[in-house]
Amino acid sequence: xxxxxxxxxxxxxxxxxxxxxxxxxxxxxxxxxxxxxxxxxxxxxxxxxxxxxxxxxxxxxxxxxxxxxxxxxxxxxxxxxxxxxxxxxxxxxxxxxxxxxxxxxxxxxxxxxxxxxxxxxxxxxxxxxxxxxx
Numbered sequence: 001x002x003x004x005x006x007x008x009x010x011x012x013x014x015x016x017x018x019x020x021x022x023x024x025x026x027x028x029x030x031x032x033x034x035x036x037x038x039x040x041x042x043x044x045x046x047x048x049x050x051x052x053x054x055x056x057x058x059x060x061x062x063x064x065x066x067x068x069x070x071x072x073x074x075x076x077x078x079x080x081x082x083x084x085x086x087x088x089x090x091x092x093x094x095x096x097x098x099x100x101x102x103x104x105x106x107x108x109x110x111x112x113x114x115x116x117x118x119x120x121x122x123x124x125x126x127x128x129x130x131x132x133x134x
Contacts, residue, residue: 056098056107057131063096065109070129071122078103086125090118 049055060068071087073079079099084106087097093112100107114122122128 052101053105053107056100060096060098060107060109063109065095066111066132067109067113068131069108069114070131071106071108072104072127072129074125074127076104079106083125087122090114090122 049058057068057070073083084097087094087106087108091108091110091114093114094108094110096107096109098107098109099105113119119128
């Protein structure tokens, strides 16, 4: 009999503690006609890139590449198949090659630098703009 009363007492105590803890739960804030919501924190919207170049550059930056380069032919002409082969051969660590619509620029993203001998060879043929960390 004594064991039965101890069990009953333990159950009542457990239910009471659970009810007490549930009553302490913080509810959602209510807004009445007299209260105004807190507007001290405002969100700042980021403008959408307007040009294709800006969109592709944003894509490369959002990928968090350590190195981002923009390749353009020195004569301003469109990249040929030979150009893309030269780029891929001499910049093997580049993960993403993003062509800009008119094929006059490529944005390259990588987490590793291009080796100096290969970079020197590429600089002879292409204008290379380093946008890493900018």
